[in-house]
Amino acid sequence: MSSRDLAIGMVFLFQTVFGVLGNFSLLYHYLFLYFTGCRLRNTDLILKHLTVGNFLVLLSRGVPQIMATLGWKQFPSDFGCKLIHYLHRVGRGVSIGSTCLLSIFQAITISPRNSRWAELKVKAPRYISLSTSLCWLLYMLAPNPSEQGSRSH
Structure with a gap:
């Protein structure tokens, strides 16, 4: 393994480790607030889902890149x-x-009270949990675009 490959592998390693630690600390903070009974802001639910999504990306992309760059030969099976x-x-x-x-x-929140979005300011917080759940559901059920072309009709 060349020193260049080792340097790139170390950059990937540090990037992944710091990203995981940062996302884990945010998730811990929100879980701590939840279990202590503190009132969360409306945006906190969205930020929790964003943290979990980023955590998935870091683990599913960062770990295989580190393994490949550092020359580890034991890759996962096809599944x-x-x-x-x-x-x-x-x-x-x-x-x-x-x-x-x-x-x-945030655009709805900072809009002026006399705008067309004024009535959405009251309704928007009620739909945050539904919207984040729908987001998860849509992306979990979305078909893989690389497999669509290989299916025979």
């Missing part, structure tokens, strides 16, 4: 590779969906 790919797709989709949902919610 393991498909599972890792599925978790990456779901995590990436949920991260993107949660980010969009957070942006929409």
